[in-house]
Amino acid sequence: MSFSFNETNNLKIELLSKRYPQKKALILPLLWLAQKQEGFISEEAMVKISELSHMPYMHIYSVASFYSMFRLVKNEKKVVEVCRTLSCELNGSQVIKKHLLENYSDKYEILEVECMGACGGAPMCTLEGKYIENVTPKMLDEVLNAN
Amino acid sequence: MQTKIVSKNFEIPHANSLEVALKNGRYTSLEKLFTYQPQEVIDIIKTSNLRGKGGGGAPAGAKWQLASDFEGKKYLVVNADESEPGTFKDRQIISKDPHLLIEGIICTCYAIGANSSYIYVRGEYEEFSDILQIAIDEAYAKNILGDEAKYPVEITIHRGAGAYICGEKSALLESLEGNRGHPRLKPKSPEPEFYFGEPTLVNNVETIASVPFIIENGAEAYTAYGTDCSSGTLLFAISGHVEKAGVYEAEFGVGMWDYIQKLGGGVKNGKKLKAVIPGGASTPILPAHLVMEAKLDYENLKSLGSALGTGGMIVLDEDVSMVKALKNLLRFYHHESCGQCTPCREGTSWVDKTLDKFINKTATLQDLEVLKSVSKSMNGQTICVFAPAASGVIDGFLKHFESEFLECIV
Numbered sequence: 001m002s003f004s005f006n007e008t009n010n011l012k013i014e015l016l017s018k019r020y021p022q023k024k025a026l027i028l029p030l031l032w033l034a035q036k037q038e039g040f041i042s043e044e045a046m047v048k049i050s051e052l053s054h055m056p057y058m059h060i061y062s063v064a065s066f067y068s069m070f071r072l073v074k075n076e077k078k079v080v081e082v083c084r085t086l087s088c089e090l091n092g093s094q095v096i097k098k099h100l101l102e103n104y105s106d107k108y109e110i111l112e113v114e115c116m117g118a119c120g121g122a123p124m125c126t127l128e129g130k131y132i133e134n135v136t137p138k139m140l141d142e143v144l145n146a147n
Numbered sequence: 148m149q150t151k152i153v154s155k156n157f158e159i160p161h162a163n164s165l166e167v168a169l170k171n172g173r174y175t176s177l178e179k180l181f182t183y184q185p186q187e188v189i190d191i192i193k194t195s196n197l198r199g200k201g202g203g204g205a206p207a208g209a210k211w212q213l214a215s216d217f218e219g220k221k222y223l224v225v226n227a228d229e230s231e232p233g234t235f236k237d238r239q240i241i242s243k244d245p246h247l248l249i250e251g252i253i254c255t256c257y258a259i260g261a262n263s264s265y266i267y268v269r270g271e272y273e274e275f276s277d278i279l280q281i282a283i284d285e286a287y288a289k290n291i292l293g294d295e296a297k298y299p300v301e302i303t304i305h306r307g308a309g310a311y312i313c314g315e316k317s318a319l320l321e322s323l324e325g326n327r328g329h330p331r332l333k334p335k336s337p338e339p340e341f342y343f344g345e346p347t348l349v350n351n352v353e354t355i356a357s358v359p360f361i362i363e364n365g366a367e368a369y370t371a372y373g374t375d376c377s378s379g380t381l382l383f384a385i386s387g388h389v390e391k392a393g394v395y396e397a398e399f400g401v402g403m404w405d406y407i408q409k410l411g412g413g414v415k416n417g418k419k420l421k422a423v424i425p426g427g428a429s430t431p432i433l434p435a436h437l438v439m440e441a442k443l444d445y446e447n448l449k450s451l452g453s454a455l456g457t458g459g460m461i462v463l464d465e466d467v468s469m470v471k472a473l474k475n476l477l478r479f480y481h482h483e484s485c486g487q488c489t490p491c492r493e494g495t496s497w498v499d500k501t502l503d504k505f506i507n508k509t510a511t512l513q514d515l516e517v518l519k520s521v522s523k524s525m526n527g528q529t530i531c532v533f534a535p536a537a538s539g540v541i542d543g544f545l546k547h548f549e550s551e552f553l554e555c556i557v
C-alpha cells in the first residue's frame with residue numbers, strides 16, 4: 001500500500017513549502033497532515049514524508065516517535081485524555097480517572113497526560129482533542145454517552 | 148487590583164475578529180511605529196525595561212539588539228509552547244485577542260529587521276491555534292500582513308506535538324527545523340539564537356503582546372507600572388486550591404497573599420493556606436509564612452529563595468500531602484526529560500522511584516539522603532536548565548517540609 005496526501009493537503013503543502021527556508025522544516029507539519037488524514041501515521045506516510053522533506057526515513061521515524069501526540073498505530077477507539085499534573089490532582093483528577101476507567105474503558109481509550117494548560121479549569125480532560133474543563137463524573141456521562 | 152494592559156480586550160465579545168479588534172484599538176500602534184527608525188524602537192523597548200515573560204525575565208531590548216546587529220536574513224520566533232504546569236496565560240492572548248499578538252509581531256519584526264516569523268504553538272492547543280490562524284488569515288486579507296503590507300511580515304503557525312522540553316528556546320528551534328526537541332549547547336558569550344544558521348529572536352507570546360502598548364504610549368507609560376526592576380504588568384495565573392482560578396493581569400510588586408485573596412477568591416472551601424508554588428511548577432515552593440511577605444516581582448521572590456517564573460501560582464491548602472505533591476511533580480520531570488544528559492535522565496527517574504517508597508511509607512533515612520544527593524547531581528552539569536530546575540523543586544520541598552518526609556520513614 002502506498003500513501004499519498006489528498007488534494008486539499010497537497011495545496012496546503014505547496015503553501016507551506018514557501019514558508020520554510022528548508023524542506024526539512026516541513027517534517028512536523030507533514031506528520032500532522034498525515035495523522036489528520038488517516039487518523040495515525042503509517043510507515044507508508046513516513047516514506048512519503050521522507051521524500052517530500054529530502055530526509056532519510058529513519059530521521060522521520062525518530063522525529064515521529066519523539067513527540068507524544070503522534071500516533072504510530074491506528075486507534076479504533078476515540079481517545080479521552082485526563083490531565084494528572086498538580087493543579088488537576090489537587091482538584092480531583094483521580095476521581096475523574098477512576099470514573100472513566102470503570103465505566104468507559106471498553107468504548108474509549110483512556111490516557112493520562114501531563115498539564116494541558118487548563119489548570120484554571122482543573123480537573124480537565126479532552127475528548128478527541130477538545131478541552132472539557134471543570135469536569136465532573138456527571139458531565140462525563142452526559143458527553144460520553146452522547147458520543 | 149487588576150491592571151489591564153495586555154488583557155484590556157479580553158472581556159470584549161468577538162475581540163478575536165478583525166472587525167471588533169479594529170474598533171477596540173488594535174493596530175493603532177503601527178502608525179506610531181513607522182514614524183520611528185528600527186533602532187529607535189529597540190531603544191524604546193530598552194527604556195521600557197520590558198522583561199521576557201516566558202519564565203526567565205531577561206531584558207527584551209538587549210535580546211532584540213543582538214538579533215538586530217546582524218546583517219541579512221533574520222527571524223522572529225514566538226514561543227507559544229506554554230507547557231509549564233500552572234501556566235495558562237498565553238492561551239488567553241491567542242484565543243481572546245490574537246490581533247494583539249499579530250500587532251506585536253509586526254512591531255518586533257520591524258525593529259529587528261525580520262520579515263518572517265513563526266509562532267510555535269503547543270500541539271494540544273489546536274482549538275486556540277485555529278482561532279489564531281483565522282485572525283492571521285484576516286490580517287493577510289487586509290494587507291496588514293504579507294507582501295503588500297506597509298512593512299512586509301509573514302506569520303506561520305508551527306504546531307508542536309506534545310513535548311514540554313520544546314518550550315526551551317533552542318529545543319524549540321530544533322523542533323522548528325524538523326528535528327527531535329533536544330536543547331542545544333549554550334554559547335559562552337551572548338548571541339542570538341539561530342534558525343537554520345540565521346540569527347533569530349525568540350520571545351514569549353506575552354512579551355510580544357506587551358510591545359504595542361509601549362510603542363503607542365511610550366516607555367514611561369510602561370515603567371509607571373510595577374517596581375524599579377520589574378516594570379509593567381504580568382498575566383499572573385492562579386490555580387490549585389482557590390475559589391476563583393484564572394488569569395488576572397496585575398502590576399509587578401503586588402502582595403502574593405493579597406492577590407490570592409482578592410483575585411483568586413481566597414483558599415478554596417475556607418481552608419487554611421499551606422504553601423504556594425509561585426511561578427509554574429519549576430519554581431521552588433514557598434510555605435505559608437513566606438507567602439504572607441512575598442511580592443510578585445522577580446527580585447522579591449528571588450530573595451525568598453524562589454523565582455517569579457511564569458507567574459503561574461499553584462495554591463496548596465492545609466490538607467495537601469507534600470510527599471504526594473512532590474511525587475506528582477517529579478513524575479512530570481521524569482516523563483518530560485529529553486534524555487540527552489545522564490544526570491537529568493537518570494536523576495529524575497531515580498527520584499521519581501524513590502518517592503514511591505515515601506508514599507508507601509517504606510522509605511529509610513538512606514532514601515532521604517538519596518533524594519538530596521541525586522538532586523545535587525542534577526544541578527549544574529546539564530545542557531539545559533530543566534535538570535537544575537527539577538533539583539530546585541526537590542530542594543524547596545525538603546527545605547520547608549522535611550518533617551513530612553521524615554514521617555514516611557520506617
Ligand SMILES: Cc1cc2nc3c(=O)[nH]c(=O)nc-3n(C[C@H](O)[C@H](O)[C@H](O)COP(=O)(O)O)c2cc1C
Pocket residue numbers: 198199200201202203204205226227228229230231311312313314315316317349350351352354355531532533
Ligand atoms: C524546560 C524549559 C521550558 C520552557 N518552556 C517555555 C514555554 O513553554 N514558553 C516560553 O515562552 N518559554 C519557555 N521557556 C523559556 C525559553 O527558553 C525562552 O527563554 C523564552 O521563550 C524567551 O522568551 P522571553 O524572553 O520573552 O521570555 C522554557 C525554558 C526551559 C528551560
Ligand code: SF4
Pocket residue numbers: 312329330483484485486487488489491492529530531532533534535
Ligand atoms: S537537562 Fe534534561 S531536558 Fe535539558 S537537555 Fe539535559 S536531559 Fe534534556
Ligand code: FES
Pocket residue numbers: 083084085086087088089114115116117118119120122124232233234
Ligand atoms: S495541571 Fe491539569 S491542566 Fe494544568
